[in-house]
Amino acid sequence: MSGAHLFRGAAFGIFVLFGVIAVATSVLCVRTVDKQLTSEYEENGAQIAQALASSSEDVLVNRDLSTMQALIDQYMSIRAIKYIYLVDEKGEILVHTFVPEVPAAIRASDMTRTAIVRRDLANVGAVLEVGAPILGGLAGSVHLGMDSSLIGLKIKAAVGQQVYLISVIFILSIMLSALLLRRAARPLKVLEQYIVSLHATASGGAQPSEARFEALHNRRDEIGALARAVRALANDKPSSGRG
Amino acid sequence: MVMWTLLVFVVPQQAYANPDAIRLGMSAPFTGTSRNIGSELYRGAEAYFDFINSTGGINGRPIELIAYDDQYEPELAIKNTLRLLHQDQVFTLFNYVGTAVMSRVLPLLEKFKDEKAYLFFPFSGAQPLRSPPYDQLTFNLRASxxxxxxxxxxxxxxxxxxxxxxxxxxxxxxxxxxxxxxxxxxxxxxxxxxxxxxxxxxxxxxxxxxxxxxxxxxxxxxxxxxxxxxxxxxxxxxxxxxxxxxxxxxxxxxxxxxxxxxxxxxxxxxxxxxxxxxxxxxVVSDYADERIPAIREYRQLMQQYAQKKPHAPLETDYKGPAFGSISLEGFLNAKLLVTILRRMGKDPVRADIHRVVSGIENLELGIGAPVTFRGSNQGQHSVYYKTYQDGITPISDWARWQR
Missing domain, CATH: 3.40.50.2300 (Response regulator)
Structure with missing residues (x-):
């Protein structure tokens, strides 16, 4: 009997099991992280937009648009923010951070609305746009484009870590299984050799080695029981052979 | 005695050319894509200050222009400003460059309001420099x-x-x-x-x-x-x-x-x-027009003082033109600041700056248009137009541009 045959079957079973676990947990992870990060993004974006809208009130009323531009430019150092624009109450853009121009999709939209919008813009990428009214909408509104690709990157990172962990556990399981099955197969091999040598003795060959078999015979587990059964059969065999 | 010797020789000291000098602080681009602006503004101002220093300074005190490179980046300009005000303890800030830089430096000046840290003649025509609240902290010579x-x-x-x-x-x-x-x-x-x-x-x-x-x-x-x-x-x-x-x-x-x-x-x-x-x-008249007294003086002093080898903060490979609009503006800024400092007496104090500058009315700087700060923080409103036609020339007749 070969340990490799037993191992192949076990390894396939482990592989299938881990595959199912990896796929199931990855799907769950993607859904959970996407949901959490999107909600976190919306919340953070709304808070930044609200803070910007509040600080814009004084600047818009008492200062000028170049000061307003300098103010929104500072927010552009936040990695997640792809763009900011501010419109007046009629929806006309007063300041923005786009280069080389305001995307047509934004110009074509109703810029007075502050609802959350998902956009996929040329030269900008996928964004989650959040808005906040300034002075309750009387002085216009401020809009922030939050980089959605960062959510994708974070999901990839989370799934990657999970797959990495599962892969490590999978490899360790395979190695442990191989070790255990090898240990389990070793006495079976001794038994096999003992039975083969018994058969050879019956055909006039040399006596089987009793020393290694004796160790199995004294075991108190299934292998010991099997060894004892083999011994009993062996003890019966000469008489039946002779009869 | 040993301790005193150690303190004198080991503790780093700020090396000023003259401890009695009136120190002015400048932050401008001396490297990067806008280095010509900062470098020319500096060269023009330095030519006039060198001339003043060679003739005894202001009421006996020389002028020292301390300049740092900000690469036309606001964050660096903020650091430079803090260094100039805290470490160098300049009398006033002078010749800063750029609206984007100004927009970030002005709120910082607001923080130094009680210390009367003023900014003289920035190279920017932006509105925040001319509007409340920052019109109380800056003085502009140029048109907006x-x-x-x-x-x-x-x-x-x-x-x-x-x-x-x-x-x-x-x-x-x-x-x-x-x-x-x-x-x-x-x-x-x-x-x-x-x-x-x-x-x-x-x-x-x-x-x-x-x-x-x-x-x-x-x-x-x-x-x-x-x-x-x-x-x-x-x-x-x-x-x-x-x-x-x-x-x-x-x-x-x-x-x-x-x-x-x-x-x-x-x-x-x-x-x-x-x-x-x-x-x-x-915002300055034609730098080739020697009929204007200040232009004559500018050309003479640029030839006399601005032809030396580039030195810090200028890059060593920097080679500026003999004359130009930006160095002329730097020169005029320096000339007006010297006039103001002279009016402040031998020991000028920051607390007097606003009063002295606000009192300037119809001052003849030799540029053909009088400078007035009474009721405004902008001394000049003249705008000139130039084109290129076998050389840079003033536009005197717009008929050529008729469509």
Missing amino acids: YREETAGLVNHLVDTGHRRIAVLYQGDAYGRDGWVGIRSALAARGAKLVGEATYRRNSHFTDSFVPQVAILERSTPDAIICIAAYAPAAGFIRDARREKFKGPIANVSFAGFDNIISLLQAAEKEDGRDYTTGLINST
Whole structure:
């Protein structure tokens, strides 16, 4: 009997099991992280937009648009923010951070609305746009484009870590299984050799080695029981052979 | 005694040329794509200060101009300002460059309000420098961008260019110019027909074809740029390559000499004409016009003092032109500041600055237009226009630009 045959079957079973676990947990992870990060993004974006809208009130009323531009430019150092624009109450853009121009999709939209919008813009990428009214909408509104690709990157990172962990556990399981099955197969091999040598003795060959078999015979587990059964059969065999 | 010796020789000391000097602090781009602006402004001012120092200084005290490079980046300018005020303990700030930088430095000056840390003659025509609350912390000699853009729009509209588009820097400087053009057009019953932006610190070698394509969609008669010289020249090159034939105008910040210099180099390489049909508004009169007393003095002192080897903060490979609009502006800024410091007596104190400057009325600086600060923090309102026609020349007759 070969340990490799037993191992192949076990390894396939482990592989299938881990595959199912990896796929199931990855799907769950993607859904959970996407949901959490999107909600976190919306919340953070709304808070930044609200803070910007509040600080814009004084600047818009008492200062000028170049000061307003300098103010929104500072927010552009936040990695997640792809763009900011501010419109007046009629929806006309007063300041923005786009280069080389305001995307047509934004110009074509109703810029007075502050609802959350998902956009996929040329030269900008996928964004989650959040808005906040300034002075309750009387002085216009401020809009922030939050980089959605960062959510994708974070999901990839989370799934990657999970797959990495599962892969490590999978490899360790395979190695442990191989070790255990090898240990389990070793006495079976001794038994096999003992039975083969018994058969050879019956055909006039040399006596089987009793020393290694004796160790199995004294075991108190299934292998010991099997060894004892083999011994009993062996003890019966000469008489039946002779009869 | 040992301790005293250690303190004197081991503890780093700020090395000032003269502890009795009146120290002035400057933050400007001396490296990067806008280095010519900071370097020329510095050279012009330094030529006049060198002259003053060689003739005994101000009431016996020399002037020391401490200048740091900010690469035209606001964060560096803030650091430089803190260093100048805290470490160098300058008497006043002077000759700063750029609206984007100013927009961040002004709130910092507000923090130093009680210490009367004023900023003299920044190289920017932006509105925040001329409006509350910062009009109490700064003094401007030059005309504003609103005045420059209004002048450009009016001349262009008067010569039949009603469809005006704008290329502007994507920051506070660009926005200030954009607002000025929009307001001036509104006053003439017109609107901007197109607009495109570029990133601050773009290079001449960058492609501006996307911006040209965006503006050409609106079929403009003329384009006004609110740009630094390198991107302005890059845009003009690409616009002419793309067959835009209308006038392209720039404001004073761009520095016409720098634009022409870059375009002439490109003309040699490409064998094309990039320098026809350009207009530039400036806030100083023609630096070649020796009939004007201050220009005569400027040319004489630049030859005498500004031809030395470049030294810090200038880059060692920097070679500025003999004369130019920006060095002239630096020179005039220095001349006016010296006049103000002289009026403050032997031991000037910051607390007197506002009173002394506000008292200036119809001061003759030798530029043909009197300087007045009474009731305003801006001393001059003159705007001049130049073009390139066998050399940089003032525009005296707009009929040539009739469409």
